[in-house]
Amino acid sequence: MVEFLSYDFIQFSLIVVAIIGFVSSFFGVFVVQRQMSFLGSGLAHSAFGGVALGLLLGVEPLFVALAFTMIVGLLIPVIQERTKLASDTSIGIMFAFSMALGILFLSFKDDFTTDAFNYLFGSILAINKQDIYISVILLVITIYSFFSFWSRWAYATFDVELAESDKLNVRRDNYVLSILIALTIVISIKLVGIVLISAFLVIPAAAARLVSGTFYKMSVMSVIFGVVSALFGLVLSYYLDIPSGASIIIVQIGIFLVCYGLNKALSLDV
Amino acid sequence: MSNCSLQIRNLKYEIGNYLILNDLNFEVRENSFVALIGPNGGGKTTLLKMILGLLKPSEGEIVLSSEEVKSITAELVGYVPQIKSMDRLFPAKVYELVATGIRNSWITNLSKSEKAMVLEALSKVGAEHLSNRQLSKLSGGELQRIYLARSFIRRPKILLLDEPATGIDIVGEKDIYHLIESYRKETDAIVMMVTHDWEAAYHHADYVLVLNHKQICYDEPKKAFREDILRKAFSHVGHKHEIIFKVDKNG
Numbered sequence: 001m002v003e004f005l006s007y008d009f010i011q012f013s014l015i016v017v018a019i020i021g022f023v024s025s026f027f028g029v030f031v032v033q034r035q036m037s038f039l040g041s042g043l044a045h046s047a048f049g050g051v052a053l054g055l056l057l058g059v060e061p062l063f064v065a066l067a068f069t070m071i072v073g074l075l076i077p078v079i080q081e082r083t084k085l086a087s088d089t090s091i092g093i094m095f096a097f098s099m100a101l102g103i104l105f106l107s108f109k110d111d112f113t114t115d116a117f118n119y120l121f122g123s124i125l126a127i128n129k130q131d132i133y134i135s136v137i138l139l140v141i142t143i144y145s146f147f148s149f150w151s152r153w154a155y156a157t158f159d160v161e162l163a164e165s166d167k168l169n170v171r172r173d174n175y176v177l178s179i180l181i182a183l184t185i186v187i188s189i190k191l192v193g194i195v196l197i198s199a200f201l202v203i204p205a206a207a208a209r210l211v212s213g214t215f216y217k218m219s220v221m222s223v224i225f226g227v228v229s230a231l232f233g234l235v236l237s238y239y240l241d242i243p244s245g246a247s248i249i250i251v252q253i254g255i256f257l258v259c260y261g262l263n264k265a266l267s268l269d270v
Numbered sequence: 271m272s273n274c275s276l277q278i279r280n281l282k283y284e285i286g287n288y289l290i291l292n293d294l295n296f297e298v299r300e301n302s303f304v305a306l307i308g309p310n311g312g313g314k315t316t317l318l319k320m321i322l323g324l325l326k327p328s329e330g331e332i333v334l335s336s337e338e339v340k341s342i343t344a345e346l347v348g349y350v351p352q353i354k355s356m357d358r359l360f361p362a363k364v365y366e367l368v369a370t371g372i373r374n375s376w377i378t379n380l381s382k383s384e385k386a387m388v389l390e391a392l393s394k395v396g397a398e399h400l401s402n403r404q405l406s407k408l409s410g411g412e413l414q415r416i417y418l419a420r421s422f423i424r425r426p427k428i429l430l431l432d433e434p435a436t437g438i439d440i441v442g443e444k445d446i447y448h449l450i451e452s453y454r455k456e457t458d459a460i461v462m463m464v465t466h467d468w469e470a471a472y473h474h475a476d477y478v479l480v481l482n483h484k485q486i487c488y489d490e491p492k493k494a495f496r497e498d499i500l501r502k503a504f505s506h507v508g509h510k511h512e513i514i515f516k517v518d519k520n521g
Contacts, residue, residue: 033360154376158367159356165322165349166374213404215361216378269404270361 004238012132013124013191017230017248019135020188020200023142025226027181028205029219033157039076040198042091043185046072048194049098050186051119052105061119066186072098073182074175122193122245124234131190138187145180153177154215196245203252204229210259213270225255274300274336274427276321276460281330283316289483290316294330296479296488300427301458303451305471305491308481308503314464317481318430321462322349334428344374348421348429348459352436353413358406364416365401368392371423391423392416395449411442418449429453431463435470443467447474468495 004010031040050068054061072094079090106116118126156163156170164170181201188197208221233248240247262268281294291313298304306314319325321332323342334342348371368388369377380388392398395415400408408416414434421429431450435443447470454461465471471478471491478494480487482503487494 033357151373151375151377155370155374157357158360158362158376159351161324161351162349162356162370164324165344165347165351166370167323167344168374209361212361214363214366215376218361269407 004235009125009127010238012127012129013234013244014231016127016131016135016191017124017234017244018227019139020184020191021204021226021228021230021248022223023138023184024188024197024200025204025208025222026142026146026219027177027184028201028226029208029215029222030153030157030177031181031201032205032209033215033218036087037198037202038088038091039181040185040201042076042095043069043073043182044189044194044197045095046098047186047189048102048119049105050102051189051194052102052116055115056105056109061115062186062190065189066183068098069182069186070179073178077174077178118193119189120194121243122189122191122196124191124237124244126190131187134187138183141180141183145176149173149176150219157215192245192248196249199249199252200226200230203249203256207252207256207259209270210256210263211268211270213268225252229255274334274458274460276428277333277335278317279331279333281317281320281332282328283313283320283325284328291320291481292484294481294485296485298460298462298477300460301454302477303454303461303475304463304477304479305475306462306464306479306481307466307468307471308486312482312503314481315432318349318432318462318464321428321430322347336427342428345424346427348424348426350414350417350421350429350431350434352432353410353417356405360405362405363401364392364397364403364405364408365389367405367416368420368423371420387423391419394422394453395419396445409442411438411445414438414442414446415449418446418453422453425457427457427459429459429461431461433464433466435465435467443470450474 031037047065047069050065051061053068054064057064076087076090076094079085079093080087083090152163152168152173155168156173160170185197188200192200204225205218205222207225208218212218212221229251230248233251234244236251237244237247263270276298278294278296281291283291294317306317308314316325320327321342332342334346365380365388366377368391369380369384371391372384372387377384389398389401392401395418397412397415397419400412400416405413405416429450434450435446438446450461451474453459463475472495475491477488478491479485480494480499480503486503487499
């Protein structure tokens with residue numbers, strides 16, 4: 001274990017992965033409970049368009065991806081409202097459009113393969129000090145959002161109409177939530193990869209739902225599962241020499257199965 | 271609050287070129303029970319949503335006239351939506367839903383006084399024993415009682431109900447109307463209820479507002495449930511005249 005912790009990139013990765021596990025599973029409860037699991041996947045793939053544009057222009061891909069994903073995150077509810085199409089349809093449209101743009105941008109570049117592969121599947125070797133600072137800022141924003149928005153988001157998740165009747169600005173709150181989810185996804189991409197990031201939003205929260213009788217407890221359990229699976233999965237990936245993103249998700253699935261077993265065996269009142 | 275009344279003046283609501291409601295003018299005095307009837311899509315729920323402030327009138331105004339307050343705030347209105355609008359799979363206990371009536375948000379930790387308020391509201395609807403139960407485990411009737419407890423907790427001056435007895439058996443339905451009547455007598459509140467149940471409207475309401483994109487009638491039940499009025503409101507959507515007539519005759 002001492003040898004494992006002696007590498008800089010491992011130390012950086014442990015900090016970043018714990019924060020990503022915390023933040024993504026915190027927002028994940030809203031994604032799962034609002035039945036927006038496809039949104040995580042859609043936004044992650046939208047980020048691909050931004051990453052590809054960044055690679056093409058020689059600009060830090062994550063900064064371009066951040067702007068790109070936030071715009072897509074805001075456009076999805078706008079398309080839904082204007083066209084009256086279902087939420088998954090507007091996500092599907094933007095998902096495909098962003099991926100198409102990403103492929104188009106990469107086709108203009110000759111030496112894209114390695115970089116693009118890293119962003120698609122994630123790599124702990126790519127993590128540096130700057131990523132730690134960015135992750136800490138995201139963590140602070142998330143903790144702030146817990147105190148200022150959690151109760152409002154929870155209320156609107158339960159019943160939008162009731163929340164609006166109590167004069168909550170649900171539309172504004174939803175935009176804030178979309179932006180923060182987009183931010184979480186983009187910051188997680190380097191470590192986890194575009195292909196697997198949606199699992200971070202969905203699996204810990206889904207597991208927490210199986211053992212929680214209240215939404216607050218679900219939020220707390222989801223964060224615990226998110227952090228534990230991220231740290232344990234990373235350690236496992238080092239010793240078994242397997243990709244970290246995949247390793248973490250396999251641990252998350254393990255936790256999900258244990259929660260499912262507990263739910264059935266104990267007939268939990270949830 | 272004394273001598274309170276809700277005034278609807280020249281109210282109009284349209285989406286693009288589609289007129290949902292037009293030329294609504296009526297006044298509801300305190301301690302009055304108004305039933306809103308009319309065909310589906312006739313604008314009943316739209317009117318409730320405008321009173322709640324969820325929709326902004328295209329023209330006209332909704333005024334709460336009283337000596338103490340001049341505008342309709344969230345605290346003055348108790349709203350019981352159709353139960354289909356909530357997420358039945360949301361992990362929550364009964365007391366959490368009732369508590370949203372206190373702080374207008376989802377509460378994680380209740381103070382002692384808030385807990386007492388919640389239990390008092392639940393006891394008023396005979397549901398104290400359900401306090402710790404999962405919302406997903408409640409029947410339709412139990413859930414409506416919980417929603418009523420939630421709206422009673424802030425002692426609203428205006429109680430808005432959107433089909434409160436839909437999907438509830440006859441005993442549960444009588445129970446719901448009894449609770450609403452008791453609350454009105456206790457607080458002199460204004461009660462407005464959207465319903466498709468003409469019998470309930472006839473027996474419980476002081477006034478009936480018949481709506482079909484415009485105000486067809488606003489009068490006492492005996493005068494509102496007349497064949498000519500109901501024909502005007504419903505016949506164009508294919509309802510058989512005999513059905514309307516039968517209800518009219520029997521009240």
